[in-house]
Amino acid sequence: MATRKRNSSWQVDFRHNHQRYRVKSPENSKAGAEAYEASLRQKLARGEALRPPKEEKTQQEREQKFKDFARKWFEVYVKPNNKHSEIKNKEYALRRRLVPFFGEIQIDKITTLHVNEYVAQRTKERTRNRKPPCNKTINNELIILGTCLRTAQEWYDLPKIPKLKKLKAPPSRFDFLSQEESAFLLQQLSGVWYDIVLAGLDTGLRRGELEGLQWSDINWHNKTLTVRHSWCETQKALTSPKSNRERHISLTNRVCEILARRRKESGFVFLNEQGKKIESKRINDRLSGACKKIGLRRITCHVLRHTFASHLAMAGVSMQKIQELLGHESIQTTMRYAHLAPSSSREAISVLEASRAALPNFGHYLVTSGNQALPMSADFAK
Secondary structure (H helix, E strand, O other): OOEEEEOOEEEEEEEEOOEEEEEEOOOOOHHHHHHHHHHHHHHHHOOOOOOOHHHHHHHHHHOOEHHHHHHHHHHHHHHHHOOHHHHHHHHHHHHHHHHHHHOOOEHHHOOHHHHHHHHHHHHHOOOOOOOOOOHHHHHHHHHHHHHHHHHHHHHHOOOOOOOOOOOOOOOOOOOOOOHHHHHHHHHOOOHHHHHHHHHHHHHOOOHHHHHHOEHHHEEOOOOEEEEOOEEEOOOOEEEOOHHHOOEEEEOOHHHHHHHHHHOOOOOEOOEOOOOOEOOHHHHHHHHHHHHHHHOOOOOOHHHHHHHHHHHHHHOOOOHHHHHHHHOOOOHHHHHHHHHHOOOHHHHHHHHHHHHHHOOOOOOOOEEEEOOEEEEOOHHHHO
């Protein structure tokens, strides 16, 4: 074998048909160089042109199977760039859905047809309740697939990747409490549980943000709190808020009162009777118990967040301001509350009625001549 080590790098150096080939081995070892030489000789024997080692390696990476690339993508891209909950979601989608279907296909050979076949197969499957998976679930899987393939395109300069067309999905439904239900619920609670629910109703914090709230996040002078942390129950640690978005929320008078009663210099704001951090599942358990006691439908802590946003929308607060307070990355997420705004539809209809009242012949057939509205003749109207 014509292999040798030069300047700590293994090289292949041989002649074929009176032409010399001297290239660096992609794998820096004697065995790797010998294997590389053998592969080069085989290609030359078949009449194939040789690529430079870098191009050869890139082509091999493009031709790797989806299951191999997905494993590398998960370790190199997903884990460093996602929160723990999102890592779990992507791991499940890859392991249970995407790899079983696309696993044996080369990443540069995945086509729109493959994606359409995947969607068709998923819509025929049945979940535990014997219903097909909802379109939103399938769309979430397509989003993960798309991110994975776009990363492959960036890393290996794939010539193209398939277009992913999402399924039509109805807007997500959400529940919220009326003012009366909110007051009735608070009457059933006491101690730290009353304080947590009241804070959720008046700040719109996510459950993890309520649990992770620190006294250093409270600005007593300006009566505001800054959302800097979220408690991750799986990791048992403070992490950044969702989408890594820090935000500021003004405090209502009643929230200021409950915080003043609990005020300390540092640490978690909400602790149980023993002075320890609240367990995540206990919040929803207490809410369920209180709802059952008063005959109210079962709710979770996230309904408090929906209630906060819904009441703001009904009070006429702009969607942009609600987006800012909730920390939504996209205004589209906030727009789910837009239909609750009291003036939006009423003002639109008022404008329509006012424009009609300004027309002298309103109620008759009209034709236009240039920019001027003219009554239509009786004969033409027939």
